[in-house]
Amino acid sequence: MLDIGAWAEFIVIALLALIIIGPKDLPKALFTLGKWVGKFRDFTYTAHNTLTMISHPYDDEADLKPKPSKRTTSSKPKKPKSNSET
DSSP states (O other): OHHHHHHHHHHHHHHHHHHHHHHHHHHHHHHHHHHHHHHHHHHHHHHHHHHHHHHOTTTHHHHHOOOOOOOEEEOOOOOOOOOTOO
């Protein structure tokens, strides 16, 4: 279930933003905030990938190779060995 306290905080923040920024400029402010959040996410994604590449420089080669499967399927059934062949 939803926490009532979280919704109350959201409503208070929304009302404060509406009062402080005003209804005319609120969409522009939210658009700008969205752009900043997008840039921040892009920055953190790039930083994370760069740090991963620095800390594990040779893991790229292992990631490119196909991993062997545990099950092998064969189109032909295996022929059982006979005991007479000695």
